[in-house]
Amino acid sequence: MKRPPRALGVLRAFASESGAIGGWASVAKRGRGHDGGEIAKRANIMRAFIRPPANTPRAPAPSVHAPRIGPESFDIVAGGRKQREQEENAVPLSPAGLDDDRMPSHFKDIPMKRPAPAALLVTAALLVTTATPAAAETLLVGNKGEDSLSFIDLATGKELGRAATGRMPHEIALSPDGRQAAVVAYGGASIDIFDIAARTRLRTIDLSPNAGPHGLVWLADGRLIATTERSRSLTIVDTRKSDAVSTIPTAQEATHMVVVSRDGRRAYTANMRSGTVSVLDLEAGRKLRDIAVGGEPEAIALSADGKILWVGDNKGARVQAFSTSVDVHDPIAVVATGGRPIRLAISPDGKWVVSSDLETGGLSVIDARTRRKVRDIRVSGNAEAQQVTILFSADGARLYVAETGRNQVAEVDFASGKVLRRLEAGKAGDGLAVAP
Known part of the structure; x- marks a missing residue:
C-alpha cells in the first residue's frame, strides 16, 4: 500500500x-x-x-x-x-x-x-x-578431583564460575525446564540441586541409607533416577513430593550407569562386576529380570523409541546391541571398538551411536541402522588423557568430550572429526551437561 x-x-x-x-x-x-x-x-x-x-x-x-x-x-x-x-x-x-x-x-x-x-x-x-544474539549455552562439568561444578560459557569458552558440590561429583542431569542441574556425590550419599543461572546450590537431597550415587536421569515428570552403587540399588527421588526417596534393589554388583525409556516406565542399569543389565519397572517399583551381557558393562544407551539397548563392554572392547522387545536376550549385533568403550552417546537424530574409547583417546562412530562401525575420530590420542564422558550438542553438530586427565573438555565437530577447541575445567572434570 x-x-x-x-x-x-x-x-x-x-x-x-x-x-x-x-x-x-x-x-x-x-x-x-x-x-x-x-x-x-x-x-x-x-x-x-x-x-x-x-x-x-x-x-x-x-x-x-x-x-x-x-x-x-x-x-x-x-x-x-x-x-x-x-x-x-x-x-x-x-x-x-x-x-x-x-x-x-x-x-x-x-x-x-x-x-x-x-x-x-x-x-x-x-x-x-x-x-539480537541468541542466549549462550552453558556447559556444566563435574570436577570429581576437587568437589566442584564448573559453569562454562560456550559462546566465549570462558569459565563463569565454580560451585562447591558433595564428595566426588560425577554424573549430571538437567531439570525438564533446563534451569536446574542435579549432581551426584559419588563419594557420599547425596544429590545436589543447582540453580544454573545463579550458579548456586539450592539444596542437598540425602539418599541414605543408599550410598554411592552415580548414573543419573531427571525425568520429564520431575522424578530423579539414580544408581546407588554401594547399595546395589536404584534410587528414585520424587521432586514433586518434597524429595521423597524410594528404592528398587538390583542385587547386582557395581550398579553404575542407568538409562530410562522415554515414557518413564522402564529403567536399565549396567552392573559392572556382575556382567549384567537389570531391567526395572519404575511404575511397579520392582526389578523384572537381569540380562547376562558378559564382560564388564559400564556404558549404556537406549534408542529414542526404546527398542534397542546399546551396552559397552570394558573388558571386550566391544559394544553390543540388544532388542528390548523380546525375552531372549542374545545380542543382535556386536561391534568392535578402539578399546574400552567407557561411555556411549546417541546423536539427537538417532542415526549414530558413539563410544568414548578410554585406552585410545578416540571415538568410535557406529551406524545405528546397520549396526556397523563406520569411522574413528581421534580426540585425546592416548590413555593418559583419561577420556571418559561424551555428550552431543542439542543440534548434533558437536560432541563434548571430558579429558579428565587434562582437566579439559574437548569440543569436536562431529561431521569433520576436528577438535575445535579445548575448554578449561576443574581437576578431573568428568560429568557433563549443556544447559540452554
Missing part, C-alpha cells in the same frame, strides 16, 4: 531534522560483523526510502536534536530486546538484567538513553530483530 504524499513528506522532514539519515549511515558503515551484511542492507533501504528529493528544501535544524541512532545506541540495542524494553523510561544507568561476569566491558559504562520518538523506534525495532 502506498504512503500518502503528505505523510511521506512529514516523515522525510522529521528524519532530516532528527539526524536519522546520518544515524542510519553510521549503522550501515558499521554493520559488517555477525549478521552485519543484513543490517547494512536494511539501513541502506531505509536511508533511500526517507531521503528527500533533490529539489526539496532542507528544513532548518532545530536547536535541540532528537536522539540519533548511531553507533553508541546501536551497541545498546544489540545488547538485547528485553533490556531496551525494561529501560524505555529510565534515566541513565548501567544495563539491567545482565550478569556482570558475562557483560562485555563496553556495556558497563554506557548510559541508557531515553527512547527516540515513535518513528525512530520503528527503525530501532528493525535493528533489534536483526541483531
Whole structure:
C-alpha cells in the first residue's frame, strides 16, 4: 500500500531534522560483523526510502536534536530486546538484567538513553530483530578431583564460575525446564540441586541409607533416577513430593550407569562386576529380570523409541546391541571398538551411536541402522588423557568430550572429526551437561 504524499513528506522532514539519515549511515558503515551484511542492507533501504528529493528544501535544524541512532545506541540495542524494553523510561544507568561476569566491558559504562520518538523506534525495532544474539549455552562439568561444578560459557569458552558440590561429583542431569542441574556425590550419599543461572546450590537431597550415587536421569515428570552403587540399588527421588526417596534393589554388583525409556516406565542399569543389565519397572517399583551381557558393562544407551539397548563392554572392547522387545536376550549385533568403550552417546537424530574409547583417546562412530562401525575420530590420542564422558550438542553438530586427565573438555565437530577447541575445567572434570 502506498504512503500518502503528505505523510511521506512529514516523515522525510522529521528524519532530516532528527539526524536519522546520518544515524542510519553510521549503522550501515558499521554493520559488517555477525549478521552485519543484513543490517547494512536494511539501513541502506531505509536511508533511500526517507531521503528527500533533490529539489526539496532542507528544513532548518532545530536547536535541540532528537536522539540519533548511531553507533553508541546501536551497541545498546544489540545488547538485547528485553533490556531496551525494561529501560524505555529510565534515566541513565548501567544495563539491567545482565550478569556482570558475562557483560562485555563496553556495556558497563554506557548510559541508557531515553527512547527516540515513535518513528525512530520503528527503525530501532528493525535493528533489534536483526541483531539480537541468541542466549549462550552453558556447559556444566563435574570436577570429581576437587568437589566442584564448573559453569562454562560456550559462546566465549570462558569459565563463569565454580560451585562447591558433595564428595566426588560425577554424573549430571538437567531439570525438564533446563534451569536446574542435579549432581551426584559419588563419594557420599547425596544429590545436589543447582540453580544454573545463579550458579548456586539450592539444596542437598540425602539418599541414605543408599550410598554411592552415580548414573543419573531427571525425568520429564520431575522424578530423579539414580544408581546407588554401594547399595546395589536404584534410587528414585520424587521432586514433586518434597524429595521423597524410594528404592528398587538390583542385587547386582557395581550398579553404575542407568538409562530410562522415554515414557518413564522402564529403567536399565549396567552392573559392572556382575556382567549384567537389570531391567526395572519404575511404575511397579520392582526389578523384572537381569540380562547376562558378559564382560564388564559400564556404558549404556537406549534408542529414542526404546527398542534397542546399546551396552559397552570394558573388558571386550566391544559394544553390543540388544532388542528390548523380546525375552531372549542374545545380542543382535556386536561391534568392535578402539578399546574400552567407557561411555556411549546417541546423536539427537538417532542415526549414530558413539563410544568414548578410554585406552585410545578416540571415538568410535557406529551406524545405528546397520549396526556397523563406520569411522574413528581421534580426540585425546592416548590413555593418559583419561577420556571418559561424551555428550552431543542439542543440534548434533558437536560432541563434548571430558579429558579428565587434562582437566579439559574437548569440543569436536562431529561431521569433520576436528577438535575445535579445548575448554578449561576443574581437576578431573568428568560429568557433563549443556544447559540452554
